Amino acid sequence: MTEQLDAGVVARQIKEGDLLGGPGGGREVGRARRRKEDARLVTGRTQWTDNIQLPGMLYVAFLRSPMAHARITRVDTSAARTQPGVVAVYSGQDFAAEQGSLPCAWPVSEDIVIPDHPPMAVTEVRYVGEAVACVVATDRYKAADALDAIEIDYEPLDAVTDMTAALDEGSPKVHEAGNKAFTWKFAQGDIDAAFRDAAVVIDRTYVQQRLIPSAMEPRAVVAQTDGDSFTLHSATQIPHVLRVMLALTTGIPEHKLRVIAPDVGGGFGSKLQVTAEEVLCLLITRRLGKPVKWTESRSEGNLTVHHGRDQLQRISVAADADGRIRGVKVDLLADMGAYLMLVTPGVPLLGAFMYSGIYKMDAYDFTCTGVFTTKMPTDAYRGAGRPEATFAIERAVDELAAELGMDPIELRRRNWIRHSEFPYTTICGLTYDSGNYEAATDRALALFGYDKLRAEQADRRERDDPVQLGIGVSTYTEMCGLAPSRVLGSLAYGAGGWEHAGVRVLPTGKVEVVTGTSPHGQGHETAWSQIVADALGVPFEDVAVIHGDTSSSHKGMDTYGSRSLVVGGVAVVQACEKVKENAKQVAAHLLEASPDDIEFSRGEFRVRGTGASRTIQEIALATFAAHNLPDGFEPRLDADATFDPDNFSFPHGTHLCAVEVDTETGATKIRSYVAVDDVGSVVNPLIVEGQVHGGIAQGIAQALFEEAVHDADGNLLTTTMADYLLPSAADLPDYTTDRTETPATTNPLGVKGVGEAGTIASTPAVVNAIVDALRPRGVQDVAMPCTPERVWRVLDQAGTAPRAGAQTTEGGPA
Amino acid sequence: MIPASFDYVRPSSLDEALETLHDQGEEAKVLAGGQSLLPLLRLRLAYPGTLVDLGRVEELRGVADRGDHVLIGAMTTHYDVVTSPIVREHCPLVALATATVADPAVRHRGTLGGSLAHADPAGDLPAVARALDMEFVARSAGGERVIPAADFFLDYLETALDPGEILTGIRVPKLGPGWGFHYEKFHRTAQAWAIVGVAAAVRRSNGAIEEARVALTNMGATPVRATGVEESVRGAELGANGALRAAASRADEDTEPPADLHARPDYRRHLARVLTHRALLAAAGTG
Known part of the structure; x- marks a missing residue:
């Protein structure tokens, strides 16, 4: 804090109700409104999927494979069937004829291998946790007890746990077609020329460890049928996509299937999926004609919620002696796990265009190989591809600065796209519409007290202090607002990226907004209300938002990829414009004026140059009564809009992190963290602040804490939160956050999206800081998560760890 | 997860609890605050026939x-x-x-x-x-x-x-006057178990350490006294950082530290030495 004051600036304090300004000087947009949905979410007085109780409901428990790879040789469910309370026991064989294959919507290349993915394994299991049987019972305890009575014999097959080894000629195969899922290449410019005669080449390999998404609400499914049609409640991010996919998978006609995502407690990508459990619960309810429920336990979730990251990244950067970057080469191995799920192969592609970051260069070359292993499939996890890309380029740029003996900020200045150069088409072919890297970086440096921390670092080095200080820089950008449908099509994605909104004006002038995005904690109800309040001039409190039920919000592409506001919010704006146009017709008629003479401001339609006016509420009632409307006018103000963006949006920012590293123990402590983000115009600064805080925490978690660990046989060792470490507030520092605002030019709100920014930015900032602290001791990298033991071992191997007492050679298990 | 079924009794006196335990034999398990036993039950790592809840005693x-x-x-x-x-x-x-x-x-x-x-x-x-x-x-x-x-x-x-x-x-x-204390805990998150912990009590007299007691967390199957450290540190002058460090270097003698996801044995040994040194310094310096 002292340093912030010294720097002459104080981070912006956001208070309830603050009006910080926004596009068009709106009264609600830009205001730090407290979220209207929070009272019910926080108190639990709402409908979470697991809260749902239906008459005659049965409970499903799944038996899961204890082996990473095996042939199923015998299944005997007879003993389980006789257990108390058991209604049915099924194995994969029972569903074989009807269960279909879980969908992969992103066949990224011509050569892609998409293996059959039965929701319940029939003949072979390919990861620990794969469902092999299930019990349906009258309560969840009886269902769990009866699992023990199911007998399954397995003939073990070789596990495949290492991506590099999996590509060897003689490796055991996960699928008959081999372990390579696909190869995807992308190149621009003359990469050979860029590397030829380059004064300096940085060549590094980074490991993106496997992560386990840990939403606060576990997955849960309730399926029911009236004998004709089906309703599926699921804790999902994607009720609309899920409905289409389930219809295609199960053969239940789409119009006979309603999917509801009630309030959903977090997802981070993990609920962007069509899961085995969703399909199987539908099939079970179809067989039994009774409602069924399944809720996962945390340990079950660690095994079987789709995992994230897990890439091996080789990145090479060629530069001139003055630091100008000439080209970047990336060779990526991406662990698919055992199957390709909804967007598994597409995740690394979402990063493919981001390895050039915010930098100008002459050439770029990217190759990604998707690899099958006998592990839980990977898929989208907060940032999906972009955190990986940002980590690699931001780590490599810091390495380049070290190699050149240059300040990492100065190196970035020499390479980044200048504010005056926007819009700028990058080497990867993306057109960044707007940005101001100079402003965000200057602000961050001032808040951080950069020079002072550098001086302290030099002092600690000089004194050979056991606690060293490191400073990490991350100047990130990301492509958000997924996505222009044409671009998705060109990348072979199976759907579009548009979004839908409907705005209904009720007789009393209250407004219902139907949105196709599906919130799971983001605060859509608040943000959409602010947008509508400004657009229609109605009070914030008069707006309700309807979402997450395919029967009431019939059309949508759901929530992921920082798309809700950038795509869905714009659809709301467009629908409001149509509503206003309708209302203007009525107003003109009632005021006996020409529609061209009607002005609209703050909820009032006024005849230009006169005092005569009608409020939108009056017009709503008049439209409802329909006694006196223009000839041929349909009695409605309501309107729908579907928005398909022309471009992605490109939030950016500068994150600076100072880490103290205790070289005696390897412990790291984040001393200060400054984030200056530019997410364009802001609808609600409080929500933005929350997203940034949570995002930074999640990125720090990858840098320091989280890692899914498997043994050589493919068993997941981190099945509980005692072993898979999630940081809590007690383990995280205070963040100093601020924003610069460079509005997006590609949408009327000027917004860019904020859901993933913190996660994308923070991981490299933290690791860069740790490496920066230890570089004088010969350290070039610390693998993530940078645990105390890893830091100590790296120092130990570099021969620079301080010794406490006797040398020891005992190593223990690797 | 969901525990397997068990019987549950909640006695209101110690005698009643003892009677129940006596009747149930090895099938019974005593439940205190439940912060360790309940997770074991939920993970189905323990299958007691009866839980005797002491919460009302x-x-x-x-x-x-x-x-x-x-x-x-x-x-x-x-x-x-x-x-x-x-x-x-x-x-x-x-x-x-x-x-x-x-x-x-x-x-x-x-x-x-x-x-x-x-x-x-x-x-x-x-x-x-x-x-x-x-x-x-x-x-x-x-x-x-x-x-x-x-x-x-x-x-x-x-x-x-x-x-x-x-x-x-x-x-x-009660240890009486002249003692200083410290517990040095090393863990990855606030809620995680100690990778290594050092409990130290030091009696100071005339500017020197007259007696020390040092015990280690998570350096074996049971908590262990670091008797080598206790012997070595006796008589060390309070300001003698080198002597304390030398004594602490014996912290891992006769230990069999476990290997797990958070630390391998050699790292635990190293930590025991570093943390013991810190614990001794802190205990010697506090009142």
Whole structure:
């Protein structure tokens, strides 16, 4: 804090109700409104999927494979069937004829291998946790007890746990077609020329460890049928996509299937999926004609919620002696796990265009190989591809600065796209519409007290202090607002990226907004209300938002990829414009004026140059009564809009992190963290602040804490939160956050999206800081998560760890 | 996860609890604050036939000053231990270490007796019990006996308590004037178990360390006394950092540290030495 004051600036304090300004000087947009949905979410007085109780409901428990790879040789469910309370026991064989294959919507290349993915394994299991049987019972305890009575014999097959080894000629195969899922290449410019005669080449390999998404609400499914049609409640991010996919998978006609995502407690990508459990619960309810429920336990979730990251990244950067970057080469191995799920192969592609970051260069070359292993499939996890890309380029740029003996900020200045150069088409072919890297970086440096921390670092080095200080820089950008449908099509994605909104004006002038995005904690109800309040001039409190039920919000592409506001919010704006146009017709008629003479401001339609006016509420009632409307006018103000963006949006920012590293123990402590983000115009600064805080925490978690660990046989060792470490507030520092605002030019709100920014930015900032602290001791990298033991071992191997007492050679298990 | 079914009894007196334990034999398991046992049940790593919940046995709660020692009821919660004026005055090491146990929610439910009887060598309090030579008061239908800390911890999650016995209280000897204390805990997150912990008590006299007691958390199947350190540090001058460091370098003697996801044995040995040095410095420097 002292340093912030010294720097002459104080981070912006956001208070309830603050009006910080926004596009068009709106009264609600830009205001730090407290979220209207929070009272019910926080108190639990709402409908979470697991809260749902239906008459005659049965409970499903799944038996899961204890082996990473095996042939199923015998299944005997007879003993389980006789257990108390058991209604049915099924194995994969029972569903074989009807269960279909879980969908992969992103066949990224011509050569892609998409293996059959039965929701319940029939003949072979390919990861620990794969469902092999299930019990349906009258309560969840009886269902769990009866699992023990199911007998399954397995003939073990070789596990495949290492991506590099999996590509060897003689490796055991996960699928008959081999372990390579696909190869995807992308190149621009003359990469050979860029590397030829380059004064300096940085060549590094980074490991993106496997992560386990840990939403606060576990997955849960309730399926029911009236004998004709089906309703599926699921804790999902994607009720609309899920409905289409389930219809295609199960053969239940789409119009006979309603999917509801009630309030959903977090997802981070993990609920962007069509899961085995969703399909199987539908099939079970179809067989039994009774409602069924399944809720996962945390340990079950660690095994079987789709995992994230897990890439091996080789990145090479060629530069001139003055630091100008000439080209970047990336060779990526991406662990698919055992199957390709909804967007598994597409995740690394979402990063493919981001390895050039915010930098100008002459050439770029990217190759990604998707690899099958006998592990839980990977898929989208907060940032999906972009955190990986940002980590690699931001780590490599810091390495380049070290190699050149240059300040990492100065190196970035020499390479980044200048504010005056926007819009700028990058080497990867993306057109960044707007940005101001100079402003965000200057602000961050001032808040951080950069020079002072550098001086302290030099002092600690000089004194050979056991606690060293490191400073990490991350100047990130990301492509958000997924996505222009044409671009998705060109990348072979199976759907579009548009979004839908409907705005209904009720007789009393209250407004219902139907949105196709599906919130799971983001605060859509608040943000959409602010947008509508400004657009229609109605009070914030008069707006309700309807979402997450395919029967009431019939059309949508759901929530992921920082798309809700950038795509869905714009659809709301467009629908409001149509509503206003309708209302203007009525107003003109009632005021006996020409529609061209009607002005609209703050909820009032006024005849230009006169005092005569009608409020939108009056017009709503008049439209409802329909006694006196223009000839041929349909009695409605309501309107729908579907928005398909022309471009992605490109939030950016500068994150600076100072880490103290205790070289005696390897412990790291984040001393200060400054984030200056530019997410364009802001609808609600409080929500933005929350997203940034949570995002930074999640990125720090990858840098320091989280890692899914498997043994050589493919068993997941981190099945509980005692072993898979999630940081809590007690383990995280205070963040100093601020924003610069460079509005997006590609949408009327000027917004860019904020859901993933913190996660994308923070991981490299933290690791860069740790490496920066230890570089004088010969350290070039610390693998993530940078645990105390890893830091100590790296120092130990570099021969620079301080010794406490006797040398020891005992190593223990690797 | 969902535990397997079990019977549940909640006696309101110690005698009633002992009677139930006696009747049920080895099938019964005593439930104290539930912070260790309930996770084991939910993960189906324990299948007791009957849970005997001591939550309503009021006579097992509370802290009493008994002259030469402090008696802490086995069912006294960590929170009540940490906030007890008697504990803070006479056994500050217990208060220091207990304050590092997990998080506030756990400290409001978990109990001193429960965590000692659970005998997890990664728990913080078993090492403190060894360092302070606490005594364990155990009752059975047959009567009462007192078990010294040195004889209490037999193996991983195994104590000298018989199946029919209930730990009723813990006697913490008062160490008298001149002692300084410290508990040095090294863990990855606030809620995680110690990778290594060091409980240190140091008696200072005339600018030197006259006596030291050092016990280690998570350096073997049971909490261990670092007797080599205790011997070496005796007589060291308080300002003699080198002597303390040399003594601390013996911290891992005769230990068999475990290997797990958070640390391999050689790293634990290293930590034990570094942390013991820090613990000695802190204990020697505090009043």
